[in-house]
Amino acid sequence: MSTLYVLAEQIEASAIGVAIAESRYAYPIIEGIHLIGLSISVGLIFLTDLRLMDLFMRRVPVIDVLRHLRPYVIGGFIAVFISGGLLFWSAAARMLDSPAFVAKMIFMALAGVNALYFELVIAQRAPVQDSHPVLPSSVAYAGVASFGLWTLVVVCGRLIPYLPSWG
Amino acid sequence: MTTFEFLSWLQDSALAHAISKTDHLVGAGLQIVHVMGLVALLASLVLISLHLLGLAFKHQPITDIAREATRLVWLGLALTALSGTLMFIATPKLYFYNPAFRLKMILFFIAVLVQLALFRKTAAQTAPTPTFARASVGISLAAWFSVAMAGRMIGFI
Numbered sequence: 001m002s003t004l005y006v007l008a009e010q011i012e013a014s015a016i017g018v019a020i021a022e023s024r025y026a027y028p029i030i031e032g033i034h035l036i037g038l039s040i041s042v043g044l045i046f047l048t049d050l051r052l053m054d055l056f057m058r059r060v061p062v063i064d065v066l067r068h069l070r071p072y073v074i075g076g077f078i079a080v081f082i083s084g085g086l087l088f089w090s091a092a093a094r095m096l097d098s099p100a101f102v103a104k105m106i107f108m109a110l111a112g113v114n115a116l117y118f119e120l121v122i123a124q125r126a127p128v129q130d131s132h133p134v135l136p137s138s139v140a141y142a143g144v145a146s147f148g149l150w151t152l153v154v155v156c157g158r159l160i161p162y163l164p165s166w167g
Numbered sequence: 168m169t170t171f172e173f174l175s176w177l178q179d180s181a182l183a184h185a186i187s188k189t190d191h192l193v194g195a196g197l198q199i200v201h202v203m204g205l206v207a208l209l210a211s212l213v214l215i216s217l218h219l220l221g222l223a224f225k226h227q228p229i230t231d232i233a234r235e236a237t238r239l240v241w242l243g244l245a246l247t248a249l250s251g252t253l254m255f256i257a258t259p260k261l262y263f264y265n266p267a268f269r270l271k272m273i274l275f276f277i278a279v280l281v282q283l284a285l286f287r288k289t290a291a292q293t294a295p296t297p298t299f300a301r302a303s304v305g306i307s308l309a310a311w312f313s314v315a316m317a318g319r320m321i322g323f324i
Contacts, residue, residue, distance in 0.1 A: 028323040032316035035202075036209070039315065043210025047239075057235060060227055068223035072213065154206065155199050162195040 008092035020090035027090065034083040041076025042150050044069045045115075049150075052143025054135075061131035062139065066123060097165035104156035111149035118142040174259040186257040194257065197250045204246025205318075209311060211239035215290055216304040221297075233290035240282075267324040271317035278310035 011017055020026050050056035051065045088095055095101040122128065122142055127135050168176075177183060186193055215236045217223040224232060255262050262268045289295045289303040 024323075028320045029316070031323075032319040035205075035319050036312050036315050039206045039209035040213055043206045044213065046206065047210055047214055047236075056239075057232060059231060060224055064224065068217070069214075072217065072223075151203070154202060158199050158202055159195055162191065162198075 005093060005096055008096050011089055011092040012094070014089070016086075017089045017092070020086055027087075030083045030086050033079055034087065037076045037079030037083060038154070039076075041073050041080055042154065044073050044076065045150055046147060048073075049143040049147040053140050053147075062128055062135065063123070063131055066119075094165070095160075098160050098163065099166060100156045100159040100163045104153055104160070107149050107152040107156060111146060111153060114142060114145045114149060118146070170263070171260075174263055177256060177259045180256070183256050183259075186253055194254070197254050200250040201247055201254070204243045204250065205315060206243070207239050208243030208247065209315065211236040211243065212286075212308065212311060215240075215286075216308060219290060219295065219300045219304055228293065229295070230291065230293060237287070237290065244279075262321070265321055265324060267317050267320035271314055271321065274310060274314045274317055278307070278314050281307050281310050 012021075020030065047056060048065055048069060051058075051060070051062060057065065122136075122138050125136070126132075128139065186197070214223075215233050218227070218229060218232050285303050286307040289300055295303075
């Protein structure tokens with residue numbers, strides 16, 4: 001853990017890290033891109049989750065929702081990861097100190113595992129592929145898990161400046 | 168009563184004290200509702216836009232998806248407006264004299280106006296002309312993304 005912390009301090013003290021942290025406009029603009037990117041990527045995932053729970057766009061087959069929205073979800077995530085990476089670069093040690101940031105990373109990893117399991121296993125089965133009118137309950141459960149985990153990611157992210165760091 | 172006197176009165180009101188003096192996590196809670204509302208608003212708008220441009224769900228009638236997603240746009244707008252108003256009441260002087268906040272409010276009224284006058288009409292048509300659809304989507308998304316960007320600047324200016 002201490003080696004990781006030393007590394008984080010070096011990242012934060014690097015030329016780019018300092019440049020972002022000290023620039024008057026770069027930091028808020030990167031924050032803005034992070035917010036807009038997450039509204040597109042995580043936002044479209046939320047809408048997909050509502051479809052999996054049968055609460056939204058019920059007339060559109062699940063497989064079409066997945067296929068049509070995927071490029072925009074991925075595009076949004078590219079913006080989120082680049083901007084998030086730059087924000088981390090400028091405050092790496094402070095982020096490791098923040099319980100909200102660490103929790104956000106854990107929930108993000110769990111949301112990723114859930115998404116992979118859904119895409120590679122649940123969505124590959126016949127009922128989803130052939131757009132059966134009634135889908136197995138595992139589809140709705142995956143939607144509930146995704147909705148809950150991504151909500152926690154957003155909540156923890158917003159809490160980073162509000163929660164005290166570990167002592 | 169001058170504007171400054173009004174803002175001072177608002178900042179000292181019982182409601183402002185209830186929001187700002189109880190716990191700093193009340194403010195964090197309002198911020199979370201504000202972000203989740205914005206995510207609902209922007210994502211639904213992006214969904215309707217993709218459909219209008221023919222980039223997704225080409226075989227579904229435009230009005231079908233637009234009607235459902237528009238409900239989420241208004242839900243998101245209600246959540247952001249409500250949480251935003253409470254945040255403003257808690258510290259009105261902090262926001263009122265902030266240039267990023269002023270810019271955000273101007274952009275916000277433009278975005279709502281575009282939504283009511285242009286985007287809503289386009290989304291209600293069964294077959295909007297491609298140029299009209301593209302223009303509506305472009306103006307509307309640019310306006311809302313600018314609102315989000317200006318909003319994110321408030322804490323840094």
